Structures are given as C-alpha cells and as structure tokens.
Amino acid sequence: MDKTRIREFADRVYRDNAGAMAVGMADLGTRTGLFRAMQGQGAMTPEALAEATGLQPRYVGEWLRGMAAAEYLTYDAADGSFTLPNEHAYLLASEGTDHFMGGLFRFAPVLLSVAGPVAEAFHKGGGVQFDQFSDDLVEALDMINGGTYETRLAGYWLAQLPDIVVRLEQGGRALDVGCGAGRVSMALARAFPEAAIAGLDPDAGSIARANELAEAAGLARISFVEGTTGAIRDEAFDLVTLCDVMHDLPDPGATLAQIRSLLSEDGVLFVVEPKAADTLEDNINPLGAMYYGFSLFHCMTQSLACGGPGLGTCMGPTQSMDLLARAGFSRVEQLPIRSVTNLFYAARP
C-alpha cells in the first residue's frame, strides 16, 4: 500500500470531521446570535463578546477558538482578539436574505440525527417519513430557502414568464404545491396584491408555520391548505409553483398530472429543483456531495418511506424534464435563470 496515500486520506477524514464540527459550531453561532453580535464590530476579545451578548464566558471563549480553528473567524495572537470578516458576516449574519447560508447549519444536524433509521432502511427498505424528522426540519428548510424566495421569485425568476406576471397583476390565481413554511406564497402575495394565492402541503407542522408567518406579515389573505393536490377541485390556476418538491414526491406522476389538470389552459407550472447534473461524474464536487447527503438522509428516504420512487436530490435536468413530459405537459422547457444551487423549469398543459 502507498503510505503517502493513506496519510493523505487520513487527513481528508480529519478535514471532513472538522467540517462536521464546524457546521455544528456555526449552528450555535446563528442560534445564539454570536455571529450577529460580531458583525461589523472588528476585533473583539472573548470578554467583550460575552458581555455584549450576555452569554456564558466559558462557552463563548471555546466557541471563538473553535470557529477560529475552522477559519470562520480570524484570530490575532498578539492581543487575543477575534474578528468576523465582513465577507463571512455577509453569509452568516444575514438572516432573511438570499445570501444567508446559516440554514445549512441547522439542516445538517436534523438530517444526521436519522442515521440509525436510515441505516436500518438499507436492510429492510422503506425509510424515514417527513414527519419523523425533528421539529427543526421545517425551520431549517425555511432558513435555507425563505430569503431566496422572498427576494428572487417574483422580481427575478418570474420575469421569465411575462404572460403569467401580467395575469397575476390583474388578479389571477396561484398555488404553491409543497409550500412548507409558505415563503413562496408570501412572496407572490406581496408582489401581486390583486391575485388569489394559496399554499398546499400535507405536513401539518408546515401549514401551522406558514399560517403563523403569513399572519405576522399581514398576509392572512393567503389560503394555506393541509393536503395534497388531490384535495383541490375545479380551480383554474394561472401559476402553480413546485419549489424543491418534485424530487421528493411519493407519486410524482400522479401529482404532476393533477397539477396539470389544475392549471388554466394557458397556465404554467414553475418548477425549482436542486442544481445537479445528469451524470455522477459531473456531480463529483462539493455541491454534489452535499446533495447526495441530503438525498440519503432526507429527500430519497422520505419518498421511499411512503412507497414512492425515491427520485433523490440529484435527479438532474433530463430526468426532471422527462417526468414533466410524461405527466402530459405539452411544452416543457428549462429556464435560463442563473443560480449556484437551483435549476428552473416551466411546463405548460
């Protein structure tokens, strides 16, 4: 055996474990407000940060040292101070924006906590259902996606569908399927005050959170419904959105066909999916590794748990477009929207 290769791979394993611990420490940084407290403050001593936040000095000191070792913070050995660089604060202390990355820190521990049941599913089949994850799941998904939907959907993404924008401006109807915490519906309601907006999700916890957030935002006119597309009848929607949902569906063919029948003749299904390539060789990169992990610990397993096909997070554009075409959509196109993490499709009945 090549000893250098063994040493190099051992380093890699340490690095990956360091990454896992960095995720946990960074989650503590967002939960406790430590990143926020350091934002724009320049160099801070542990004592000053503990005083500013009212947090326990021993925990704050160890967190600062850990985050410096992970290179999230810089450390000045001359005076023992720590700094959160502005460029890092832009990603770590920017809740509600489209550049906030803190939701990923909340998501990972939720996923890894089901490693036992997922390992069992390797033997027995099935998987872990959506409602068997911890209560943090819905909040984590909202933290990951919410800011992006609120800032990008109506003004930027939907610019690709000018006919639909005109109809919603004049009071059309939109439905967000798999609405989670409801941010897509909220973004649509804000952008199109004349339109009738509904969100649909079979998860009771998601609907409760969506109602709470919408009410707090003065958007109680949005109708959030607990259920699946089969529960909605006789409505002709101008726009149906399916954001980070298609690959999760337990019966994608049936759900897509139902969505097609819910659209008006000239309506559009707008689909947002994770940005994965068609082939594994093109997914061998950090985003691909992250998404395969999301798939095993969440997307694939929760679909298999319901007897679904477990399409997984890395389905890729060819399979996505094929699914839409097989569900009977006559015009399916990939939209030229630039994003690091997502791919976008429009499907017309």
Ligand SMILES: C[S@@+](CC[C@H](N)C(=O)[O-])C[C@H]1O[C@@H](n2cnc3c(N)ncnc32)[C@H](O)[C@@H]1O
């Ligand atoms: C990954 S989450 C995405 C939530 C939200 N759209 C977002 O982007 O943050 C997938 C959502 O699809 C919902 N879902 C699962 N099966 C569904 C179905 N058959 N019909 C509608 N929604 C479904 C889940 O309850 C969950 O809220």
